Amino acid sequence: MVKDDGGQTVVLGPRGETWAVATDFDDDCDTDILAGNGGYVYLLENIGDAEKGQFAAPRRLTKADGTTIDMGYWSGAPAFKDMNGDGLKDLLLSEWDGTLTPLSLFINIGTSTEPAFAEPRVLLRTLGGSGISFI
Ligand SMILES: [Ca+2]
Ligand SMILES: [Ca+2]
Numbered sequence: 001m002v003k004d005d006g007g008q009t010v011v012l013g014p015r016g017e018t019w020a021v022a023t024d025f026d027d028d029c030d031t032d033i034l035a036g037n038g039g040y041v042y043l044l045e046n047i048g049d050a051e052k053g054q055f056a057a058p059r060r061l062t063k064a065d066g067t068t069i070d071m072g073y074w075s076g077a078p079a080f081k082d083m084n085g086d087g088l089k090d091l092l093l094s095e096w097d098g099t100l101t102p103l104s105l106f107i108n109i110g111t112s113t114e115p116a117f118a119e120p121r122v123l124l125r126t127l128g129g130s131g132i133s134f135i
Contacts, residue, residue: 021033026113031046033055035058036076039072040071041060064110071093076093091115102124103122103123
């Protein structure tokens with residue numbers, strides 16, 4: 001169970017299941033949490049330290065233009081890895097049931113300590129319910 005810095009249990013969006021990954025989102029040598037829920041990706045920033053995590057209230061990730069990243073109703077698991085070899089971790093996000101954009105890549109155009117994400121590049125698309133294709 002994750003508690004925020006006020007000791008309250010963290011509650012994410014009201015929709016769907018939650019898929020989370022532990023990663024150092026802001027490159028400060030402690031582990032944060034990225035959680036996909038209800039179409040959004042939430043950052044739970046570790047405001048404690050590497051030994052004892054303490055998490056700020058969750059906030060929705062946005063693109064560099066300030067708009068909220070929204071994958072639709074059933075967002076899936078986020079991943080945070082450098083996908084284009086520029087040394088900055090990028091956001092890879094699936095959409096749970098695959099009806100919209102099964103897999104999208106948000107390139108980090110910010111910095112390692114303050115990631116900012118470009119418009120997504122769709123990596124997979126559905127084929128009318130008969131499967132998926134790489135783009
Ligand atoms: Ca961190
Ligand atoms: Ca990158």
